[in-house]
Amino acid sequence: MVDQPGHFAWYELMTTDVAAARAFYGKVVGWDVKDASTAGFAYTVVAAGDSPVGGLMELPEEGRQLGATPRWVGYVSVDDMDTKAAQIRRLGGAILVSPTDSNIGRIAVVADPQGATFALVTGLTYGQRQPGGLDQPGRVGWHELLAEDRNKVFDFYGQLFGWQKAYGETDPADLYELFSAAGQMIGGMLTKLPSVSQPCWLYYFNVDDIGAAAQRVNSGGGRILQGPIELPDGCWIARCADPQGALFALQGARGQKGAERPSASKVGWTAKWGGIASQGRIVLPRPKR
DSSP states (O other): OOOSTTSEEEEEEEESOHHHHHHHHHHHTOOEEEEOOBTTBOOEEEEETTEEEEEEEEOOHHHHHTTOOOEEEEEEEOSOHHHHHHHHHHTTOEEEEEEEEETTEEEEEEEOTTSOEEEEEESOSSSOSSOOOTTSTTSEEEEEEEESOHHHHHHHHHHHHOOEETTSSOOTTOOEEEEEETTEEEEEEEEOOTTOOSOEEEEEEEESOHHHHHHHHHHTTOEEEEEEEEOTTSOEEEEEEOTTOOEEEEEEOOSSTTOOOOOOSEEEEEEEETTEEEEEEEESOOOOO
16 A cells, blocks of 8 residues: 555445444454544544555445445546546546545545446655555555456556556456556456446455455454465465455465465466456566565
8 A cells, every 4th residue: 555646545334234344354353443433424544553554434324325335445546536427437437426525635536447346545645755665554555446348458557547457468368467557556347247337446454364364354254255365476366255244355475484485387266255256367476466
């Protein structure tokens, strides 16, 4: 998480029960929670140690009436909000919430041309000001886009944020596309299976022990939808839903740290969990997530 143009800088959970979310994520991820409400707006900040990571807020009633469900939204830092909003329209995206001043800075909620939602922020009032490691406990270490067609949507993000394919041109038949921001690998894009009704972003929270964290998900009233499963770089992941139904993911070591890593050069998968499904291939070498 960095407040640098083109990087994800903030993460926000819109939920139907903030008190329950505070307790759940504090237990599962180890976040500290702090009330940051104002006279007219209730807001909770979650932090990894001394570093704010994101916020929790009530899902607006008008959103609920339109069928919105609890979800995490990632904010990408930009220099000029109005210019980026206009660019999104030109590139075929949509503005869901027009640029407006908020408690965390000037924001806009938007969607890419295939309907995956994310947000923009400028003048962020919280967060880390300099680039840092994505593997620190409690931080968001990976950003995954489940796209309608990852081959067609990549150019949208490339033109908007300057994101680059991590390994240059890849075979269009490969469904997983690693991408970087300013030379730092931060995530991947994959073409979702037809059973997925809506493209979306999935955010991976770093934990010290994936097995212990998965147990905390279950004991806290959440669900493990897939995993834990091991990737060829030695990292373990689990896709989850919190007690209110918001999707998130965990990543980290399992058991004894420093255990021998597998020697496979690639891993393939096809999986379904809840209302989400994915299939693809990750090819090594690549940095630890």
